[in-house]
Every structure is written in structure tokens, then in C-alpha cells.
Amino acid sequence: MTEREPNSDQHGARGGSDTAAPRHGEGQFVIRPAKAGELPAIRRLIGLYPDELVQDELPRVSSFFVAESDGSIIGCCALQVYSRRLAEVRSLAIHPDHRGKGVAAQLVDACRRRGIERRVRQLFAVTSEPGFFEGCGFTVHTGWKTALFSNLDPGS
Numbered sequence: 225m226t227e228r229e230p231n232s233d234q235h236g237a238r239g240g241s242d243t244a245a246p247r248h249g250e251g252q253f254v255i256r257p258a259k260a261g262e263l264p265a266i267r268r269l270i271g272l273y274p275d276e277l278v279q280d281e282l283p284r285v286s287s288f289f290v291a292e293s294d295g296s297i298i299g300c301c302a303l304q305v306y307s308r309r310l311a312e313v314r315s316l317a318i319h320p321d322h323r324g325k326g327v328a329a330q331l332v333d334a335c336r337r338r339g340i341e342r343r344v345r346q347l348f349a350v351t352s353e354p355g356f357f358e359g360c361g362f363t364v365h366t367g368w369k370t371a372l373f374s375n376l377d378p379g380s
């Protein structure tokens with residue numbers, strides 16, 4: 225699942241401005257880059273969803289944005305940049321008490337803005353929640369390249 229061209233008018237169905245400054249959301253939370261030392265809190269959040277999210281080999285902390293509310297990290301999402309062509313939006317988790325408030329949409333938008341700043345041409349996400357990402361402007365890719373998977377673990 226890839227995002228529409230960053231410069232297209234269609235991008236970011238819920239997107240806002242492209243400024244990188246932390247923003248207050250609809251509720252009481254702030255979206256900001258993660259700080260050094262916050263990886264344990266991010267890991268705890270991701271660990272709430274062992275079926276949905278990979279726990280090992282997380283991106284480095286500087287790749288993450290977090291949502292903070294009342295001094296706690298209640299959401300996280302990383303942008304892993306592979307090249308000028310491609311970056312992955314991954315490790316998206318929102319604490320169960322804070323779902324449905326637009327936190328994830330704002331985290332994905334922060335990743336999108338960082339991708340634009342770094343002149344990345346396309347974002348993708350491998351997800352169990354395609355409906356959510358479609359709402360964020362991602363579409364099933366039908367362009368000149370196709371993502372193919374080869375299963376190395378017959379049990380999975």
C-alpha cells in the first residue's frame with residue numbers, strides 16, 4: 225500500500241499543513257519527534273499489539289514521532305527512509321485508551337511531512353489495517369513496480 229504522490233492535491237485526506245512544528249490535536253495531545261531515551265516507552269506501546277506489530281529490530285528513535293498526553297506517550301509511528309524513492313510508515317500504535325481521537329492520523333501526517341522535507345517520492349505501509357491507511361491517502365499500488373513477498377516460514 226503506497227501513498228499518492230506527495231505533491232498531489234489528493235494526498236493526506238486528513239492531512240494539514242506541511243509545517244514540522246508539533247501540533248495540538250482535537251484532544252489534549254501533542255505530536256512531536258521522539259527524544260533520545262524514549263525507546264523503552266515506545267517499545268511498551270508497541271508491545272501492547274504483539275499480533276499486529278513487529279517487536280524486534282525497531283527503527284531508531286530518531287525515526288519516530290510520538291503523541292504525548294499528560295506527560296505520557298500514548299502513540300508512536302516511525303518513518304523509515306530507504307532511499308529518495310521510498311520510505312516506510314511503520315510501528316504505528318495508539319494506546320487503547322486514546323484510540324478514535326485522530327492520534328494515528330496526525331502521526332501518519334507527521335511522517336508524510338517529514339517524507340516531503342526529505343524529498344522522498346513515495347511512502348508505503350505493510351499493514352493489517354488497510355482501511356485506516358486508505359483514509360490517510362494511501363492506495364493499493366498499481367504503478368510501475370509491484371511489491372512481492374516470498375514466505376520463508378511455512379508456519380506463518
Ligand SMILES: CC(C)(COP(=O)(O)OP(=O)(O)OC[C@H]1O[C@@H](n2cnc3c(N)ncnc32)[C@H](O)[C@@H]1OP(=O)(O)O)[C@@H](O)C(=O)NCCC(=O)NCCS
Pocket residue numbers: 238273276277314315316317318319322323324325326327328329330350351352353354355356359
Ligand atoms: C489502527 C490504529 C493505529 C488507529 O489509531 P486511532 O488513533 O484510533 O485512529 P484515528 O483516530 O487517527 O482514526 C482516523 C480515522 O481512521 C479511521 N480508522 C481508525 N481505525 C481504522 C481501521 N482499523 N479501519 C478503518 N478505518 C479506521 C477512524 O474512524 C478515523 O476516521 P474519520 O477521520 O473518518 O473519523 C489503532 O487502532 C492501533 O494502534 N491499532 C493497533 C496497532 C495497529 O494495528 N497498528 C497498525 C498496523 S501497521
